[in-house]
Amino acid sequence: MKEKIQSILDPKFSYEYKDGKFVFLEFKEEIVSDSLDKIKTFFKKFIWLYELLIYVIAPLYPSRYYYLKRVLKRTKDKDLVIINLGSGYTDLRDDMINVDLIPYAPVNVVCDITKLPFKDNSVDQIINIAVLEHVPNPREVIAEIHRVLKPGGKLLCEIPFMQAFHASPYDFQRYTYEGIKVQFQNFKNLKIHSISPTGGMLWPLQEWIVMLFSFGIKTLHNILLIIVMCLTFPIKFLDVILQYHPLSKNIASCFIFECEK
Ligand SMILES: C[S@@+](CC[C@H](N)C(=O)[O-])C[C@H]1O[C@@H](n2cnc3c(N)ncnc32)[C@H](O)[C@@H]1O
Secondary structure, eight states: OHHHHHHHBOTTSOOEEETTEEESSOOOSOOOOSHHHHHHHHHTTSHHHHHHHHHHTSSSOOTHHHHHHHHHHHTTTSOOOEEEETOTTOOOOTTEEEEESSOOTTOSEEOOTTSOOBOTTOEEEEEEESOGGGSSOHHHHHHHHHHHEEEEEEEEEEEESSOOOOOSSOOOOOOOHHHHHHHTTTSEEEEEEEEOHHHHHHHHHHHHHHHHHSTTOHHHHHHHHHHHHHHHGGGGGGHHHHTTSTTGGGTOSEEEEEEEO
16 A cells, blocks of 8 residues: 555655655644534544444435445456545545545545645546535645546545535535536536435434524534434435435435546
């Protein structure tokens, strides 16, 4: 892995090699800017439990796993350079380069993804799940993705549309189906899939119920949110069918899309 990363590094960036990570910026401690993110950060220490909670209780039908599985299958046992950009605590496969601002255990490269320390045309596949809403300047990230991908290199990206505020460590924007087409117009063969229209209704509804009954008390808000999530999550499974409705893109919780350079 070390050699693979070194082979694509742009020599104009300087870094420190620390604890098996290429560190391009000093990240002193994890910034958490919403209270639920503090709870999530705690559960991320028990990754299998966190994954299970997200899969079952989060107000979003977990279709991303289907698309991820497809990419992982397609690229298996091929000697490709694959980057998981904004990987967080996830570790999808041993041969994948995990890049994040925060030095979570599986992260190989610690950097700001608006300035990728990789050479032009050096990467075969990029995975970017639930990250662009968390950067203040997503256009810069999209331009960087385009720059480092090889011609014909592929991107799998998930970005939110109808989701409540969720900081990780910040939360700046949302995207419509049409907005994605504009933002990714420099890429070819864009295929957008709408994900979880029921989740698009459920997540804001949960926040609305909790807003109503927490009377502005933060701790009560967090406790109630967890209770309401646990009571209402089964509704999201309507999306087994509903996400294939032609109008689901109008209220999709998020979009997952594939395209290439
Ligand atoms: C919601 S998490 C998604 C993690 C993972 N992709 C997943 O599917 O669970 C967003 C991740 O983006 C990272 N991130 C946010 N802004 C970033 C930036 N400017 N540079 C690098 N990573 C960033 C955060 O640290 C966080 O790990």
